[in-house]
Amino acid sequence: MSGAEKIQVKVTEITPLNELVTRFRFERIDGGHLPTFSGGAHTVVEMQDGGITRLNPYSLMSSPFDQSSYTISVRRDDQGRGGSLFMHQQVKLGDEMTISYPVNLFSLDLRARKHLFLAGGIGITPFLAQIKQLELLHGHWELHYACRNEGLASYADQLTDRHPNETHLYYDDQDQVIDLKNLLRGQPLGTHVYVCGPKGMIDWVRNTASADGWPEDCVHYEEFLAPQPGKPFEVRLAKSDKVIHVGENESLLEAIEREGVDAPYLCRGGACGQCETVVLDHDGNFVHRDHWLTDEEKAAGKKIMPCVSRFEGKALVLDR
Amino acid sequence: MTIQFNDESFRDDYTFHNSDWAIKRFPFPFHEDSYMYSVNMEQHKGGPEGSVYEMRFDVDEHYVSEMKDRALVLDQDPLRCQSLPHMTLAGWDLLELIMVSKSEDYPDLFELHRNGNQWRWINKPMGIDHSFTFMDETTLPYGPMEYITRQAQGDFVVLDQRDEMLWMDAGMVTTQADWSLDFDIGMNFFEWHAPVPKAHEMGIFKRALKFLLNIQQGAPARRLNWTMTVNPLLDTSPENYHQWGIQKTTLTPENIGHKQHLRVELQTFFRLPRSNALVFPIRCYLCSFQDLMTAPKWGRRLHRVIRDLPDELATYKGFIDNRPMMLDYLSQFDDGLPTSAGVWPDLETEPPLAK
Numbered sequence: 001m002s003g004a005e006k007i008q009v010k011v012t013e014i015t016p017l018n019e020l021v022t023r024f025r026f027e028r029i030d031g032g033h034l035p036t037f038s039g040g041a042h043t044v045v046e047m048q049d050g051g052i053t054r055l056n057p058y059s060l061m062s063s064p065f066d067q068s069s070y071t072i073s074v075r076r077d078d079q080g081r082g083g084s085l086f087m088h089q090q091v092k093l094g095d096e097m098t099i100s101y102p103v104n105l106f107s108l109d110l111r112a113r114k115h116l117f118l119a120g121g122i123g124i125t126p127f128l129a130q131i132k133q134l135e136l137l138h139g140h141w142e143l144h145y146a147c148r149n150e151g152l153a154s155y156a157d158q159l160t161d162r163h164p165n166e167t168h169l170y171y172d173d174q175d176q177v178i179d180l181k182n183l184l185r186g187q188p189l190g191t192h193v194y195v196c197g198p199k200g201m202i203d204w205v206r207n208t209a210s211a212d213g214w215p216e217d218c219v220h221y222e223e224f225l226a227p228q229p230g231k232p233f234e235v236r237l238a239k240s241d242k243v244i245h246v247g248e249n250e251s252l253l254e255a256i257e258r259e260g261v262d263a264p265y266l267c268r269g270g271a272c273g274q275c276e277t278v279v280l281d282h283d284g285n286f287v288h289r290d291h292w293l294t295d296e297e298k299a300a301g302k303k304i305m306p307c308v309s310r311f312e313g314k315a316l317v318l319d320r
Numbered sequence: 321m322t323i324q325f326n327d328e329s330f331r332d333d334y335t336f337h338n339s340d341w342a343i344k345r346f347p348f349p350f351h352e353d354s355y356m357y358s359v360n361m362e363q364h365k366g367g368p369e370g371s372v373y374e375m376r377f378d379v380d381e382h383y384v385s386e387m388k389d390r391a392l393v394l395d396q397d398p399l400r401c402q403s404l405p406h407m408t409l410a411g412w413d414l415l416e417l418i419m420v421s422k423s424e425d426y427p428d429l430f431e432l433h434r435n436g437n438q439w440r441w442i443n444k445p446m447g448i449d450h451s452f453t454f455m456d457e458t459t460l461p462y463g464p465m466e467y468i469t470r471q472a473q474g475d476f477v478v479l480d481q482r483d484e485m486l487w488m489d490a491g492m493v494t495t496q497a498d499w500s501l502d503f504d505i506g507m508n509f510f511e512w513h514a515p516v517p518k519a520h521e522m523g524i525f526k527r528a529l530k531f532l533l534n535i536q537q538g539a540p541a542r543r544l545n546w547t548m549t550v551n552p553l554l555d556t557s558p559e560n561y562h563q564w565g566i567q568k569t570t571l572t573p574e575n576i577g578h579k580q581h582l583r584v585e586l587q588t589f590f591r592l593p594r595s596n597a598l599v600f601p602i603r604c605y606l607c608s609f610q611d612l613m614t615a616p617k618w619g620r621r622l623h624r625v626i627r628d629l630p631d632e633l634a635t636y637k638g639f640i641d642n643r644p645m646m647l648d649y650l651s652q653f654d655d656g657l658p659t660s661a662g663v664w665p666d667l668e669t670e671p672p673l674a675k
Binding site for chain 1: 405406407409455480481482483530534536537538539593594595596
């Protein structure tokens with residue numbers, strides 16, 4: 001069995017926040033306690049969507065020390081393959097679902113004297129849990145949160161109510177932009193920077209910090225990629241001795257699982273490295289989309305991350 | 321289950337002894353007639369009833385005496401227990417893990433009563449009944465890691481996980497096989513393993529690190545490691561080498577059976593929830609050669625493993641000088657018959673010594 005341990009839960013609250021984002025609350029079916037976790041952790045939610053099993057990661061946003069329930073916020077992606085649409089349209093109050101134990105690929109560096117959080121849009125969710133953790137531990141933090149407009153600024157109100165001095169909001173439609181260069185220069189020694197948001201924002205923060213001489217291990221980021229649809233292709237799984245078809249709207253990993261082949265995974269978003277698979281032979285081009293393989297590895301064509309990457313060409317043989 | 325706790329010593333007069341029960345459940349580490357490094361990890365999710373793998377934290381007849389020995393070591397050398405400032409949260413995680421596990425696995429020995437953050441902990445073997453506030457250090461006599469590991473057998477190393485690396489940032493280490501927490505504290509995974517021969521070239525540590533970084537909450541793992549110790553010493557530390565190193569020269573053909581011990585470490589790995597740190601308990605089991613020889617399969621196999629072990633490993637494990645004498649002794653228990661696969665003694669099915 002791959003992935004983290006599983007927990008059976010029921011949906012006990014569904015709260016639409018704005019036109020794009022809805023919050024879901026999960027409690028254990030058996031009424032017991034959920035595991036505590038560390039701020040920045042995610043859970044993988046299993047969705048039985050017709051004949052397809054979808055497994056999507058979502059950041060846990062509730063207090064890491066609250067064992068009575070977990071909450072996640074899901075942003076609807078009308079162009080996506082349907083995971084967020086399933087959550088928005090199919091999931092009903094009282095539904096029973098399977099989620100994974102918390103897994104953290106974006107944890108706080110507890111040595112930091114100060115934590116500087118930079119959030120873009122739905123990237124706010126891991127910070128909500130981290131802020132609750134730091135509140136309990138009396139940590140020192142500051143949040144800069146950029147959104148498209150006021151209406152889509154999920155949780156901005158409660159953040160400003162509760163933490164008026166720590167919270168700074170920026171709205172694109174009002175031409176407000178984080179003054180990143182000066183913000184980074186004004187930080188005390190021992191500050192760690194965390195960024196979660198769209199790829200462009202993550203690159204901007206990492207490059208700006210790097211150009212200003214910030215040590216790499218003081219800049220943390222999390223970007224979950226959702227698998228993108230693509231042209232169908234065929235793959236031969238050498239160990240399992242199977243030829244499988246990857247459809248337009250499923251990932252290579254999902255197709256492997258659909259065929260009953262157990263493949264390791266954790267984040268399903270191209271970040272953790274667990275699903276790394278050896279390519280035995282290929283004739284065609286890879287569509288590498290992960291953050292795990294280095295550029296050299298991607299060019300070499302000897303490995304693929306089946307959670308988010310695809311293939312276009314005549315033949316692909318994997319060691320799976 | 322009721323455990324009769326031994327009153328015994330791991331120093332001076334060495335009254336340490338294993339009962340028949342303890343010998344039968346000894347975690348013999350060799351699954352075949354030879355040994356080479358491997359990552360050899362498996363899930364730590366129980367094991368055969370009565371075995372050392374059954375519970376999350378095994379408690380055996382040596383518990384009370386081992387804890388007395390730990391207190392003595394700490395009294396003489398407080399640096400055996402250290403926790404860097406950012407590791408206090410991991411210490412609370414560990415305290416919770418051990419208290420919850422022990423109270424669930426050994427309800428007759430340990431009790432935990434929780435009312436919000438008001439906790440009451442009862443440790444019957446050690447005569448402790450203590451109420452405290454979870455996450456409030458001022459309500460404990462020591463930091464949380466030190467408090468609970470003074471009540472748990474085995475060493476504990478708490479590893480912070482940052483930047484795809486593990487860092488040895490806290491620990492309680494008093495029963496170690498010749499390594500020093502005070503020396504290693506703050507080092508990363510490759511740094512503290514630097515002295516191990518051969519394994520780096522074999523790529524063992526890269527694979528092991530990748531495995532450990534991915535250990536998840538609710539899915540602990542375990543492996544065995546082993547070495548040799550003359551006299552049943554728990555504290556074979558570099559700090560006290562001047563006291564125990566010389567004892568290796570006291571071995572004679574007459575006393576080797578009861579003086580020479582196989583030292584096995586049951587190493588487990590748990591992801592800690594609030595801190596995302598990894599705790600690495602290293603539980604030490606000792607068994608004398610003569611007690612091991614009561615299982616014919618173990619006698620045959622131990623002789624073959626020690627005989628064929630590469631010199632580098634015998635040197636690293638500190639018994640190269642005594643190996644000829646060990647082989648003289650062990651060869652008496654090897655009649656050349658084949659052995660069954662796996663670590664278990666198979667007392668009912670393995671033939672008696674034909675020699």
